[in-house]
Amino acid sequence: AQTVTQSQPEMSVQEAETVTLSCTYDTSESDYYLFWYKQPPSRQMILVIRQEAYKQQNATENRFSVNFQKAAKSFSLKISDSQLGDAAMYFCAYRGGAGSYQLTFGKGTKLSVIP
């Protein structure tokens, strides 16, 4: 079974600075997808960024980028120019390849942004 591990229960960052959230996963599949979701106190899970395992290029969405290391099974999220609105729980998630539909989530990292 796939597992997703987020080893940092809590992180903090100064406003306008950069922070990196860690995620590792375990799988025997070669084709899969990885996601980062943001969950603010309102509870709405918001998709931040997605990475296809077959793509060597790291995904980027505005201030959010990932460092995908397939051999190491590592998928970290970098948030640049942190803003107060970035404060939330961040969940890393894994989905298998074609035919798979279940997401496996990590336990989350609570990010605080210090003004």
Next chain:
Amino acid sequence: GAGVSQSPRYKVAKRGQDVALRCDPISGHVSLFWYQQALGQGPEFLTYFQNEAQLDKSGLPSDRFFAERPEGSVSTLKIQRTQQEDSAVYLCATRTWGSLYFGPGTRLTVT
């Protein structure tokens, strides 16, 4: 509507009561998922529908949990004889282009 909506947003039930949680998916989205999120944890898969067909219910924790989507749009998650361990946030999601889009969730508290 533009997104997935869920109702009620909060539900308090006394132990032993039955509850029904509703999900209104994004119009036209074929796939619908229910997840359960316990306090301090990531969401865990409960069940999956494609249109009105429930293709996977392997995540439902007991036979007290039942989900339906009779016309392939609105879905209801029903919990019978609620127990304290059922207290959690229940999230509904639909899928497009391989990514899940979640509703705001229903926080269920069983007292």
